[in-house]
Every structure is written in structure tokens, then in C-alpha cells.
Amino acid sequence: MVVCLFMKLELKKISKFFPGIKALQNVDFNLKQNSIHALLGENGAGKSTLVKILCGVYQPDEGSIFLDQQKHIISDPTSSLQLGISAIHQESVMFDELSVMENIFIGNHIVKKNRLVDWFAMEKKTKELLSNLEADIQPDEKIKDLSIAQRHIVQISRSLVHDADIVIMDEPTAALSQKEIEELYSIIRNLKKQNKSIIFISHKLDEVLEICDEFTVLRDGEVINADLISNTNKDQLITNMAGREISQIFPKKQVTIEQEILNVKNLYKKTQFKNINFNLRKKEILGFYGLVGSGRTEVMKTIFGINKFDEGELTFKNSKLKIKSPKDAIQNGIVYLSEERQNLGMTGLMSVKDNINMAIMDKNSKYLILDKLKDLQNASELQEKLNIKVSYWSQLAHSLSGGNQQKTVIAKWLSTKPEIIILDEPTKGIDVRSKSAVHEFMGELVDSGMSIIMISSELPEILGMCDRVVVMYKGLIKNILDVSKTSSEEIVGLASGE
Amino acid sequence: MKNFLKNRDFILFSIIIFGVIIVGFANPYFVKPSSLSDVLTDTSILIILALSQMIVILIRAIDLSVASNLALSGMLISLLSTVYPELPVVFFIVLSCIIGTFLGVLNGVSIAILKVPFIVTTLGTLSIYRGLIYFVSDGKQVYSHEFSENFLALIHYKFLSLSFLFWVAILVFIVMYILLNHTRFGRNLYSLGGNPDAAKYIGINENKYIILAYAISGFFAGLCGYLWVARYSVASTQIAIGFELTVISACVVGGISVMGGVGTVVGCTLGALLIGLIRNALPAVDISQFWQLAISGAIILIAIIINTKTEQRKDKTIMVE
Numbered sequence: 001m002v003v004c005l006f007m008k009l010e011l012k013k014i015s016k017f018f019p020g021i022k023a024l025q026n027v028d029f030n031l032k033q034n035s036i037h038a039l040l041g042e043n044g045a046g047k048s049t050l051v052k053i054l055c056g057v058y059q060p061d062e063g064s065i066f067l068d069q070q071k072h073i074i075s076d077p078t079s080s081l082q083l084g085i086s087a088i089h090q091e092s093v094m095f096d097e098l099s100v101m102e103n104i105f106i107g108n109h110i111v112k113k114n115r116l117v118d119w120f121a122m123e124k125k126t127k128e129l130l131s132n133l134e135a136d137i138q139p140d141e142k143i144k145d146l147s148i149a150q151r152h153i154v155q156i157s158r159s160l161v162h163d164a165d166i167v168i169m170d171e172p173t174a175a176l177s178q179k180e181i182e183e184l185y186s187i188i189r190n191l192k193k194q195n196k197s198i199i200f201i202s203h204k205l206d207e208v209l210e211i212c213d214e215f216t217v218l219r220d221g222e223v224i225n226a227d228l229i230s231n232t233n234k235d236q237l238i239t240n241m242a243g244r245e246i247s248q249i250f251p252k253k254q255v256t257i258e259q260e261i262l263n264v265k266n267l268y269k270k271t272q273f274k275n276i277n278f279n280l281r282k283k284e285i286l287g288f289y290g291l292v293g294s295g296r297t298e299v300m301k302t303i304f305g306i307n308k309f310d311e312g313e314l315t316f317k318n319s320k321l322k323i324k325s326p327k328d329a330i331q332n333g334i335v336y337l338s339e340e341r342q343n344l345g346m347t348g349l350m351s352v353k354d355n356i357n358m359a360i361m362d363k364n365s366k367y368l369i370l371d372k373l374k375d376l377q378n379a380s381e382l383q384e385k386l387n388i389k390v391s392y393w394s395q396l397a398h399s400l401s402g403g404n405q406q407k408t409v410i411a412k413w414l415s416t417k418p419e420i421i422i423l424d425e426p427t428k429g430i431d432v433r434s435k436s437a438v439h440e441f442m443g444e445l446v447d448s449g450m451s452i453i454m455i456s457s458e459l460p461e462i463l464g465m466c467d468r469v470v471v472m473y474k475g476l477i478k479n480i481l482d483v484s485k486t487s488s489e490e491i492v493g494l495a496s497g498e
Numbered sequence: 499m500k501n502f503l504k505n506r507d508f509i510l511f512s513i514i515i516f517g518v519i520i521v522g523f524a525n526p527y528f529v530k531p532s533s534l535s536d537v538l539t540d541t542s543i544l545i546i547l548a549l550s551q552m553i554v555i556l557i558r559a560i561d562l563s564v565a566s567n568l569a570l571s572g573m574l575i576s577l578l579s580t581v582y583p584e585l586p587v588v589f590f591i592v593l594s595c596i597i598g599t600f601l602g603v604l605n606g607v608s609i610a611i612l613k614v615p616f617i618v619t620t621l622g623t624l625s626i627y628r629g630l631i632y633f634v635s636d637g638k639q640v641y642s643h644e645f646s647e648n649f650l651a652l653i654h655y656k657f658l659s660l661s662f663l664f665w666v667a668i669l670v671f672i673v674m675y676i677l678l679n680h681t682r683f684g685r686n687l688y689s690l691g692g693n694p695d696a697a698k699y700i701g702i703n704e705n706k707y708i709i710l711a712y713a714i715s716g717f718f719a720g721l722c723g724y725l726w727v728a729r730y731s732v733a734s735t736q737i738a739i740g741f742e743l744t745v746i747s748a749c750v751v752g753g754i755s756v757m758g759g760v761g762t763v764v765g766c767t768l769g770a771l772l773i774g775l776i777r778n779a780l781p782a783v784d785i786s787q788f789w790q791l792a793i794s795g796a797i798i799l800i801a802i803i804i805n806t807k808t809e810q811r812k813d814k815t816i817m818v819e
Contacts, residue, residue, distance in 0.1 A: 055699070057699075078701030081701060093696035093699050095688070095759070096692065096693070097688070097692045097760050098688060098692060102689075106685070106689050107686070107697075109685055111682060115681065116680040116681060117682060119680075
């Protein structure tokens with residue numbers, strides 16, 4: 001086949017900033033016509049920001065977008081569609097309650113001359129599209145009854161209806177079986193033959209090497225490498241993705257790790273995770289690394305009692321632990337700081353003081369009446385210890401900066417005098433200085449005798465802070481590694497299912 | 499799943515037929531064609547309002563102001579008819595619809611543009627519209643003898659021994675059926691309610707749809723304003739008080755999900771018919787008035803429990819077993 005070298009899409013010096021974070025910086029991205037272009041990078045490298053810019057969800061702060069050599073501004077999702085850009089998102093942008101044909105034609109229904117929807121024509125066209133893709137799906141099935149592979153096919157059909165020239169696929173194979181993956185590959189190759197350009201996002205490097213023509217690697221919002229796939233290999237790609245230097249300072253205190261405190265044995269929950277075996281020792285920081293959606297959060301929520309598990313056993317300080325609800329966990333000295341700090345961690349419209357005291361109100365009351373003095377003592381003690389910057393005590397929690405909000409949530413849990421703290425992405429979305437404050441504080445906590453489980457998608461954080469790291473992939477533990485005896489390449493490889 | 503939804507409507511239909519038969523055994527007069535026709539007449543306004551409320555519920559909102567809107571539009575045209583008795587009835591109907599639409603658009607603008615939550619907006623306008631009736635009428639009633647013959651002409655018209663009211667309900671049913679199933683507008687309402695974020699990605703203008711949905715709700719509230727005062731030949735500050743709750747119950751019983759995006763025109767109509775049947779049948783079988791409210795309430799709760807049981811959403815699959 002003759003490969004056309006004509007540039008379909010060019011991004012020039014695109015930058016996007018969020019408060020305290022450079023999501024993208026001077027990113028150049030060139031997509032050729034009928035080419036499959038891999039967009040690679042770790043979690044948080046800037047891939048989804050780039051996709052959102054192409055879809056018109058975000059506006060770039062700097063830089064320009066050229067389509068067919070013409071400059072365009074993609075102001076909203078509609079104009080992105082009109083320009084022929086269609087995305088198959090990881091998260092559901094489908095309508096579960098509506099039929100397959102309607103999902104394909106949504107926003108673009110075929111209408112008759114009298115302006116009424118032409119269901120007959122839509123059904124016919126849908127059958128045609130689906131049989132071209134060799135998919136065994138009925139046009140009137142509801143989306144919620146389809147498998148993930150079938151949903152992808154519906155999304156692909158949707159982009160064909162929109163006559164999109166550029167199809168973005170965000171981890172389309174993440175939840176597919178081997179056979180479904182093969183089928184998807186042949187669909188993708190077919191699209192390429194029809195002169196489409198495809199941006200293919202995946203963490204599975206083998207499949208990238210197999211199916212893609214070109215690649216761009218992002219790291220910390222910058223382009224690290226961009227070339228033809230034929231000029232690279234797996235090792236180089238892994239180094240490109242993971243090989244960043246540990247730029248932040250991780251003030252890890254040296255502590256002596258003591259005896260085992262928590263043991264998790266054969267934890268299993270249907271469709272979520274299986275064979276979860278690990279232990280946690282006193283004064284240890286245990287990391288949990290994996291791709292977003294690999295099941296880390298689900299395991300922790302189960303240990304904390306928010307979700308129930310189907311099988312398994314928890315042992316806490318040599319006695320069997322029964323946790324039916326978060327209350328049991330808290331009473332046993334296990335607390336969980338959610339990744340969704342603002343939704344699940346605090347009550348934004350309550351004061352900082354009340355947030356700190358939220359979990360110990362029964363301890364601080366006598367005969368059902370709250371002891372305000374105890375409240376204030378506890379709050380000010382922790383505020384000082386954690387250095388939470390508040391202007392006055394009744395300040396509402398939502399008006400604090402991200403870092404101070406996180407400290408408030410930590411203070412809330414410290415009030416309960418826990419022995420194990422589970423931190424889910426503790427430094428996500430907070431600025432560098434607060435980040436290192438949180439890290440420093442983690443060191444102090446283990447020094448004072450606590451144990452920490454930290455879920456993180458940032459490799460340097462895992463390598464800098466943890467003693468051991470558990471790597472998860474699709475609901476399974478791939479390995480538990482001693483951080484001092486491993487490399488970032490090994491961890492990234494395991495997390496991608498190697 | 500589509501079969502199941504069809505089934506749901508079918509189950510509701512069976513319950514209605516079954517109910518009519520049971521009541522028929524207890525009180526044979528109830529199943530005479532003329533009494534059944536009365537039940538349909540009595541339920542017509544409920545059907546119309548439930549169908550228009552359904553549009554609002556589909557996009558995850560609610561319109562609590564419909565009964566007040568109805569009463570205000572009804573009062574305004576009644577007062578007008580006492581001053582200009584010679585005007586044709588069509589004029590009053592159209593005017594009532596225009597007033598209702600205007601009041602509905604006010605709701606929509608407040609929610610879409612001013613971003614006042616729908617529950618606060620429509621709870622507010624529920625009181626405001628009701629309050630305005632006192633203002634325009636000085637708290638007085640318009641009695642039956644004050645209405646002109648013109649004004650009441652249509653309401654007593656019968657065709658195939660079914661009342662004018664019921665024919666209007668049938669017409670509204672057909673219009674709504676086409677609107678929700680066979681127009682882009684209707685289908686986009688479903689997608690907006692089913693997944694608002696995804697709807698944005700396909701370029702649906704949320705604000706426009708909110709305003710239009712409330713305008714439609716208002717339009718039919720206005721229409722029912724005329725129907726109500728003409729049927730009962732009375733306009734007062736108290737008409738249709740609390741009726742919005744009956745309307746919402748009819749939608750819920752009819753399987754319209756308050757989570758948005760789910761529900762059929764047929765189901766909604768059947769829901770209204772069931773509620774109408776209960777309201778008419780309980781007195782017919784000599785169940786004490788004191789029990790009626792409680793029984794209606796229990797039926798609504800059962801319907802909601804069935805809805806939530808069938809609606810439970812699944813966990814996202816992480817591990818392929």
C-alpha cells in the first residue's frame with residue numbers, strides 16, 4: 001500500500017495550564033493521513049488533556065491546531081465533530097437506555113421530508129454498518145446489554161456515520177478478550193484503508209508495536225520522542241515513558257520496620273478483583289501501583305468496609321478482622337482517604353474545625369452534647385501539627401487550597417488515632433510544595449508507629465516514598481516488589497500486563 | 499431489555515383491566531359503559547398533565563408549579579370571559595395556552611439561565627402563581643352562572659359517547675407519542691436525561707432543551723386551565739391545589755424514572771389511568787374516604803420500589819473472569 005505523507009492534523013506548540021500544574025507544554029503532534037498513530041505516556045503524562053483539546057472540551061492556552069493545513073479553533077464538542085474528529089472514549093459517552101441504532105445516530109438522526117425521525121432508514125443503515133464491521137449486534141438492542149467490545153463497535157459505527165476522518169481511540173482494548181482484540185485490530189486496519197487517521201492510546205506496548213505506524217511519547221506534559229514505529233522497540237518506549245528523573249524531593253525518614261500488622265488473604269470480589277494477597281508491617285509504607293481502573297481503589301474500599309467482598313480473610317494484629325462497614329474499620333484503627341477528596345473526604349460547606357472533628361463527634365460529646373472545647377483543642381492541635389493554613393476557625397473547607405484541603409482530610413482521620421492509613425492518590429492535583437509537605441508528614445506518621453498504604457499513579461512518588469510496591473493489573477496482583485531492588489521499567493512493565 | 503419495558507407497560511395494563519373487573523364484581527354499576535366513560539373523562543386532565551410532566555422528568559427535572567399554573571391561567575381566562583362573554587371559545591383556549599406557556603418559560607429561564615435549582619424554582623413559582631390568583635381575583639370565585647355559553651360550549655360536546663375532555667387527552671397522547679418517538683427533539687430529550695455529559699459531546703444545547711421542556715409543561719398546564727374551569731364551571735383560588743403531586747405520582751407509577759432518560763408515553767398514560775381508576779373505584783366499592791389517601795400512597799410507593807429494583811446499576815467490570 002502506498003502511504004500518503006500528507007499531514008492530516010498538526011498541533012503546534014500546544015500548552016495547557018491548570019492551577020499549579022502544567023498539563024501540556026509546547027506539544028507538537030503530527031498525524032498523517034491513513035496512519036495509525038500511537039499516543040503513549042504514563043498516567044498523568046498529558047494524553048487525556050490532549051484528547052480533550054482535540055474534542056473541544058478544553059481550549060489550549062497556547063499554540064494552534066491545523067487541519068488539512070488550515071488553522072482551526074475547536075471551540076466545543078460540536079465543532080470537533082463537524083471538523084471530522086471523533087473519539088472513542090474510555091469512559092462511557094453512550095446512552096445505556098437507548099438502542100444501538102439510536103446511539104449510532106444520536107444527535108444526527110435521519111429524518112424524513114416531514115421532519116419526523118426515519119427509524120426504518122436508520123435501522124437499515126445500522127444493519128449495513130454493523131455487517132460491514134462483521135459485528136453480531138442487533139440494531140434494537142439496548143447499550144446496557146452489550147459487552148464492552150460491542151460498545152466499542154457501536155462507537156466506531158458512530159464515528160463512521162459522522163464521516164470522521166480522525167478517530168481517537170482511548171485504550172480501546174483495555175477490557176477486551178484476545179479474540180475481541182483481534183477483531184478490533186482488523187476493524188482498525190479497515191478504517192486505515194478507508195483513508196482515516198487514527199490516534200491510538202494504549203498502555204500495551206506489544207499491541208502498539210503490532211498495529212501502529214507512528215508514535216508520540218508524552219511525559220510530564222512534554223513530547224519526549226516522536227518517530228516511526230519501525231525505528232523503535234519496546235525497551236526504548238518503556239525508557240521514554242518511565243525514565244523521568246525523580247525531580248521532587250522525597251523526605252523519607254529511615255525507620256525500622258517491625259512486625260506484620262495486617263494480612264490480606266485471597267480477597268475476591270466478583271468482576272472486580274481476585275487472589276489479593278499481601279501484608280502490611282508496622283511502620284511500613286506500602287505502595288499500590290497500576291493503571292487507572294486496575295482495581296486498586298476497589299480493593300481498598302473493600303478493606304475499609306465500603307464495599308463487600310465475596311471471599312477472603314483479613315487478619316489484623318494476629319486476630320481475625322470482621323469489617324462490615326467503615327465504622328468497624330475506624331474502630332479497629334483503619335482509615336481510608338479517598339481519591340475524591342472533595343466528594344468523599346470532606347464537607348465543603350462546613351468549617352475546617354468541624355471537618356477535622358467530623359469522625360470523632362461521639363468521642364467528643366458527653367450525654368449527646370458536643371464538648372466544643374475538646375473540639376477546638378483537637379482541631380488546633382492538628383492544625384498546628386499539619387500546618388494547615390486557615391485564616392479563621394470558621395473558614396469553610398471548600399475555600400482552602402487543594403493542599404490544605406488534603407491536610408484537613410488527613411487531620412480528620414488522625415483525630416481517630418488510626419494505626420493504618422490508606423491514602424488513595426494523596427497528592428493528586430495539589431501543587432509541588434504541598435506535595436512535599438504531605439510526603440514529609442507521611443514520614444513522620446510512620447516514625448510515630450503508624451503504617452501506610454498509598455495508592456499512587458506517580459512512579460517517582462512510589463519509588464521515593466514506599467518500602468514495597470504492589471503492582472496491580474486488571475484486578476490481579478502481578479507482583480510485590482521491594483522498592484530498593486526494582487526499577488521503574490520493571491514496575492511500568494508489570495502494570496501494563498507484561 | 500426492550501421486551502421487559504414492553505412488559506412493564508403490559509403489566510400495568512393488566513393491572514388496570516384486572517382492577518376494573520374486581521371493582522365490577524363488587525359494584526356492577528361501575529363497569530357500565532357510561533360510568534367507565536365518566537372515569538376516562540375524570541382522568542383526562544391527569545393524563546395530559548402527566549404526559550407533559552414526563553417531558554420534564556425525562557431531563558432529570560421536575561415541575562411542581564403545574565397545578566398553580568393551571569389555576570392561574572384558568573382564573574385569568576374566566577375573569578376575561580365574565581367581561582367579554584361574546585368572545586369565541588377558541589380564543590379562550592388559545593389564550594390560556596399562551597399564558598401557561600409564558601409561565602412555563604419563566605420556570606425554564608430561571609433554571610437554565612439563572613441556574614436556580616429546578617426544585618427551588620418550581621417550588622417558588624408554585625406559591626407565586628397561586629398567590630397571583632388571589633391578586634387578580636381579589637380572592638373571589640367565578641361561579642358557573644357567570645361563564646358565558648360560548649365558554650362552556652365545547653366541554654359538553656360528545657363524540658362516540660366519549661367526552662370532549664377525553665378526546666383532547668387522546669389528541670395529546672398522539673402528539674406526545676410522535677414528539678417523543680419520532681422527532682429529533684424528543685429523542686434528544688432522552689439522551690440529555692440519560693447521560694447529560696455525553697449529550698454535551700454530541701452538541702445538544704442543554705439550556706435550550708430545559709427551557710423548551712418547561713415551556714411545553716406550561717403550555718399543557720394552560721390548556722388544562724381552560725379544561726378544568728370549563729368542566730367544573732368554577733374558577734377559584736383553590737382549584738387543583740396539590741394536584742401536581744397526583745401528576746408526578748402518575749408518572750412514577752407509569753415507569754418514568756426520576757433519574758431521567760427512561761419512560762414511555764404509553765407507560766405514562768397507563769400510570770395516569772391507574773391512578774384515575776383508583777381514585778374513582780375506591781368510593782365505588784365503599785372504601786372509607788379516610789383510607790383512600792393512604793391506599794393511593796401505598797400504591798405509589800410499591801411502584802417506586804419496583805422501579806428501583808429493576809433500575810439498579812451494575813459495577814464497572816475490571817477483571818475479566
